[in-house]
Amino acid sequence: MESAPLYRKLASHYQRAIEVGTLVPGDRMPSVRTLMELHSVSLSTALQACRRMEAEGWLEARPRAGYFVRQPASARSRAALIEEPPAALPDPAQYVGIHARISAIVATGRHPVEVNLAAACGAPELYPTEPLRHAATRALRQHPALFGCPAEPGGHAAFRAVLARHALLSRIAVAPEEILVTHGCTEALNLALRAVAVPGDVIAVESPTYYGLLQILESLGMRALEIPTSPHTGISLEALELAAQTYDNIRAVVVVPNLQNPQGSIMPDEHKARLVQWCEATGVALIEDDCFSALSDDDTPLAAAKSWDRSGNVIHCASLHKIMAPGMRLGWMTAGKWQARVEMLKFSQSRPNEVLTQMTAAEFMASGEFERHLRRLRVRLRHQREWTAETIAAGFPAGTRLSAPRGGVHLWVELPGGIPSEAVFDRALEAGVRVLPGVVFSNSNRFDHCLRINTGIPRSRTLEQGFARLAEVVRRLAG
């Protein structure tokens, strides 16, 4: 922390350079070495300055090429960015008790609204529905007796083979037989937790975290220990280590290292490696939820924490829901030393997945079309996210803060002046707009003034009106 003022000064210097147009979008930022020489600062200070500018959306990192000036989002100059959480002891909200609250909020999803900003995936038109339905039709023609044949244990062979190849992009080397196909990532997380822990065990989770995880933990009788999580670098390893000294019954850690839900953070690779090593050394299972990484703005794939696993202590869970087909319930998991146990639990819980969608997905993913789809999807999602950030910045009251994720399908919004998100949720729903209030992302009340906003919907007159009504609701509550 000793260089904090210095790296901030350095960052401000270059921000001004961008604001006044000395550096323009696409320009290469001076290299770290150049910064060190120009400003007589340490490597650490130069790096911290660049990372801060990157986190704040001024720069973007391109692998092996350095930092570049980003397209300016007017949002960024109007709505401030979310700050780091204070370095504190973990929240003692061990006993999950928000099921009823989550359930009530989730249940409103049964009723259609005009503008649904509560989802965490793209609109149907963003997905390759045409090639997928052709692939499904072909599968039905080529396998006429498909509906008469029991499903393959563990998953359809061709699908598991494609998933094993896909995993290589995240630097995971896995055999097809080590992949278990599940009903979405949700079932994979259930099985992972049931494999490593029993009711009463403590599970360390990010804070804020995915509400679905809190629901799973409560329904399994496990206790969530919330660990402060940075909107930029993900779970705080210091806080986790501190927590392990305080609570001796932490059985597992569940993290979303890439494009965290809801904050959108990406753990630096060195954090991932450290986390994997720490978990192994302390005998705590690491469960990785990796549903968003293919939606990174950057075409260079993000590494999974699992790729540092040498002892089988990491359970990697993923799905196609957000990246390829919201209408398919296809997830999968690689469970290392717990593989036999998750296979048994899956068989006992729901039997193998049916084959048709696996066949369909396998054909599409094996073709070059999958990669082309992902590249198009990343660009569209980035544009939609930037437009959404600008729209929120323009319409929400002063003091609103925004996350600046480098990918994914949502933004995390901190409302000013303690505006309660449940009130926003209720009034927005009356106005035909569904958002997800911060209360569902924690058992504490620390995020009660936050909202998660879906950025997966293409811009339209309806969407614009929806945001206008939402901004109106927030402004009124702001007084």
Add this chain to the structure above:
Amino acid sequence: MESAPLYRKLASHYQRAIEVGTLVPGDRMPSVRTLMELHSVSLSTALQACRRMEAEGWLEARPRAGYFVRQPASARSRAALIEEPPAALPDPAQYVGIHARISAIVATGRHPVEVNLAAACGAPELYPTEPLRHAATRALRQHPALFGCPAEPGGHAAFRAVLARHALLSRIAVAPEEILVTHGCTEALNLALRAVAVPGDVIAVESPTYYGLLQILESLGMRALEIPTSPHTGISLEALELAAQTYDNIRAVVVVPNLQNPQGSIMPDEHKARLVQWCEATGVALIEDDCFSALSDDDTPLAAAKSWDRSGNVIHCASLHKIMAPGMRLGWMTAGKWQARVEMLKFSQSRPNEVLTQMTAAEFMASGEFERHLRRLRVRLRHQREWTAETIAAGFPAGTRLSAPRGGVHLWVELPGGIPSEAVFDRALEAGVRVLPGVVFSNSNRFDHCLRINTGIPRSRTLEQGFARLAEVVRRLAG
């Protein structure tokens, strides 16, 4: 029991009449009133004689028409029928510990064998795969964006509507919204148990019972209390009541009232009614697994225990796996007073089922083809079952006993002289034949000399050879 010798004498009398051809298949049996007059016996004795002959396969009951002489199965005169279990206290095998054993046996299913007699459903050619794939292809054409749209919470509306109409046949009146679609009956049973009980609770089950249920209970940390179960009338209500006096923490009873797995028994309607009332009066939840009832030999639908439920204390679970499409993982449940809880658990465990197969199933079930398919299937399964029984009777050693189910897709075989079914399983597998050994159907060792044999495979040269090899294995082990 006072009339035992008398009703047996009466039954023997008419069995001889059938054996010598006085009465031929299709003949109406003298009515109960006639029997009373002819033989000067009580109503109870006459009825018991008819029921015994029915249970032994000599007669069949046709609703509102009386008893008729059945097609003779030579099996029945060669292999004796399985006897009633002794009226005893429930087995104290409370602590389930057979997971590893079941898992090891189930895992062998990953390797294809020449003849698989271990399944509990029909061969692919018994199912309407052609109309189903056409329905699926139409659904894909009519809903081109299907794979891009998240699934409907609770299940696809049209499918739930069809299921509600289908339930009427089992005399269950339920609204479509009260039906939750699940990944097969297996997931429904998991959700039902999780809704009503917590780890450590005792669950009363039939003995022998479906191995999948024992697996679920162990994986959920619940304890199975095995209740003696008759091959003719299902779970013993007397033994259940006795058990409740001994164990005060029975949280639920799980039964298959119609065509029990593995014995094939059908609970008389008055037993179903009594069980429902007893559960309600004692505050024990009743979970009904109803996957086989559409496979009754009789076209008259069997009533579900749920149809006697007046307080929402019965959770009814079913699936299409055995009756329409082994390749679809479509189950459903109606959970009475636990409906909101199972909906929440389903959402938390695996999210809603994807829509394509639900749409496909809905279209087929709404057409008249579904009922025509079921009628054809019942006839084919009956013929296959009778052929299988004859084949076993002819090839297995003397002293072998067989169940005589009035429907379904399996036979329960008791081997003579304590032949261990695990040895049969191992050696048959080496010979390319897979059976299910009795050990997996109980935590006790009471059924170690039993086998469950699938009767869903149409007769062929390969099947005949498989049975010949199986009989050879059993004969060698017999001495």
